[in-house]
Amino acid sequence: MLLKDKVLLVTGGSKGIGRAIAVQAARQGAKVGINYAGDESAAESAVKEIRALGGEAFALRGDVADPASAPAFVNAAVEAYGRIDTFVNNAGICPFHGFLDMPVDVVDRTIKVNLNGAYYMCQAAANQMVSQGKKANGFAGSIVAVSSISALVGGEFQTHYTPTKAGVLSLMQSTAIALGKHGIRCNAVLPGTILTDINKDDLADEKKRSYMEGRIPLGRLGQPEDLAGPVIFLACEEMAGYVTGASLLVDGGAFVNLQ
Ligand SMILES: NC(=O)C1=CN([C@@H]2O[C@H](COP(=O)(O)OP(=O)(O)OC[C@H]3O[C@@H](n4cnc5c(N)ncnc54)[C@H](OP(=O)(O)O)[C@@H]3O)[C@@H](O)[C@H]2O)C=CC1
Numbered sequence: 276m277l278l279k280d281k282v283l284l285v286t287g288g289s290k291g292i293g294r295a296i297a298v299q300a301a302r303q304g305a306k307v308g309i310n311y312a313g314d315e316s317a318a319e320s321a322v323k324e325i326r327a328l329g330g331e332a333f334a335l336r337g338d339v340a341d342p343a344s345a346p347a348f349v350n351a352a353v354e355a356y357g358r359i360d361t362f363v364n365n366a367g368i369c370p371f372h373g374f375l376d377m378p379v380d381v382v383d384r385t386i387k388v389n390l391n392g393a394y395y396m397c398q399a400a401a402n403q404m405v406s407q408g409k410k411a412n413g414f415a416g417s418i419v420a421v422s423s424i425s426a427l428v429g430g431e432f433q434t435h436y437t438p439t440k441a442g443v444l445s446l447m448q449s450t451a452i453a454l455g456k457h458g459i460r461c462n463a464v465l466p467g468t469i470l471t472d473i474n475k476d477d478l479a480d481e482k483k484r485s486y487m488e489g490r491i492p493l494g495r496l497g498q499p500e501d502l503a504g505p506v507i508f509l510a511c512e513e514m515a516g517y518v519t520g521a522s523l524l525v526d527g528g529a530f531v532n533l534q
């Protein structure tokens with residue numbers, strides 16, 4: 276088991292990519308904490324799924340856009356498990372909308388959740404890891420952020436969203452520098468198009484869905500579970516102890532497929 280007795284927290288862990296990470300972390304021996312925004316029954320079912328595997332989990336409601344939600348989540352984990360080892364910043368929204376008539380509140384909310392929320396959460400997690408100090412092996416913890424292929428390429432209906440994903444990637448690069456001396460590694464995963472609630476409506480358009488599928492050399496859209504292995508790898512100090520400031524595309528090859 277790659278994360279035996281480690282503590283892993285994940286924001287937006289009740290559904291989609293975050294849930295797949297939480298479940299795989301529990302399979303790998305981690306004790307898990309899940310943050311979610313509003314859907315209590317999804318969070319309860321994620322906790323139930325982990326406990327059914329014999330794992331330990333708790334869920335805490337909190338809007339990541341609220342700076343107070345970050346210390347609340349970290350403190351709840353410390354109360355439950357005594358420490359944190361890996362923090363996965365995953366919560367995000369993508370309300371598809373055209374550029375020219377983009378409402379101000381949609382831009383502001385997307386930035387507050389995806390980028391400001393990532394900043395507050397990673398900062399709170401890092402402070403906890405620094406206060407725990409380095410272990411005998413020199414590591415104090417790791418942070419993995421779910422950025423996106425959209426950090427590197429654009430989207431007509433994602434002009435408010437893609438800058439937040441580029442921001443999250445940049446945040447991991449700068450925190451890798453700021454936190455290296457504390458024994459904290461910071462990395463990003465960049466998913467391609469993964470089938471979750473976030474794009475259910477967008478991909479209900481069959482024409483768009485088959486266009487997106489056609490762009491992927493591996494021949495299929497992603498599943499949330501496709502992200503779990505890469506995140507666990509980056510979290511695991513035995514496997515990825517010299518990896519920090521890195522970004523890992525998990526997109527079935529979509530990014531490199533020009534023609
Ligand atoms: N799916 C994809 O194709 C891709 C997704 N990503 C990124 O992956 C991450 C996860 O997305 P995905 O799994 O697809 O999305 P889902 O919609 O399936 O899940 C989103 C999760 O985030 C939570 N959440 C949403 N807003 C907040 C908030 N303000 N505070 C706390 N939790 C919140 C949701 O909780 P609740 O339901 O309670 O609101 C839910 O647990 C996002 O950052 C997204 O940008 C990146 C590239 C591709």
Ligand SMILES: C[C@H](O)[C@@H]1OC(=O)[C@H](O)[C@@H]1O
Nearest residue numbers: 369423425467468473474
């Ligand atoms: C939500 C989209 O389907 C998804 O979000 C991303 O970050 C990817 O680039 C996809 O566009």
